[in-house]
Amino acid sequence: MLVVAAASLATVAPAYAGLGGAPTYPVTASSTSAGAASVGGSAVARFAASANAASSAYTVSQTTLPSGTVVNEYIAAGNTVFALSWEGPTMPPLNTLLATYFPSYVQGLTDAHAAQGGGYGAAVVHQSALVVETGGHMGAFAGRAYLPQALPQGVSADDIK
Template sequence: MKLRLQCLLAAAAFANCLSAYAALGSSPTYTATTTASSTQAVMRLSATSVPYTVSEATLADGTLVREYVGQSGAVFAVSWHGPHMPDLSSLLGSYFAGYLDTVNQQHAQQGSAFGPATVQRSDVVVQTGGHMGAFVGRAWLPTGLPAGVSSDDIQ
């Protein structure tokens, strides 16, 4: 019995070290029931009293990821800041390909493949910035923002 408990605890600890993120438009990865001690869910109210939940998780690499979850249960925005850039393909999910196409076009026009990027498409908005050791960014679905919630609420 003791060995079984130790195995379960070890598996839970390992699972909490994985760099899993919720993709925009899907169910959240970090919820109020997540057992990671570094995760917390905070209920927020917009100016029009529309509730949404912000789940925060500090990943093993020190990056803080916030998931903004609407009443439907889907992630409508994410934000991050920390010493490492998160895996945007995981964060953006099905929106990543369109984001990447736009960024590649921007970099080709600028003649550089580095630096901050702002992608504003009808389906997704992504803003990234920072520098080595201090990366920041946020992404949201313009049509997924609950009524009364603006992009300024995504911090």
């Protein structure tokens, strides 16, 4: 069941870049101040804020999707997304956000589902190159994804919120 749900997300939005590449959504504010912009006449807000003082090696770009789901892209020097987090009433387009890692995510879900003997629950994939944790219920979804090997020096998985 989880695999079907994950695969159905594959038709939600076109791919631009994503995890391991350039930010999926354009960053329209400076990295030191928050701002918003209207995109294509829609009420899609885009924000960029400095990362915490412990690690100035990355920026967090926050995007509110038309559904109301908020997506945070953690961007390292060199404009590479090394982590994502999301929270909102709908799941974000994981096929777009995970980009080339999406097939690994789907395979990880398949393997985890088989190991659990079926059933429902949080979708968690822990691989050496990819970690995806997502859960929630209808109207309230949250999750995060990151590339363990791409975390900037001084940044831990606990910093991805």
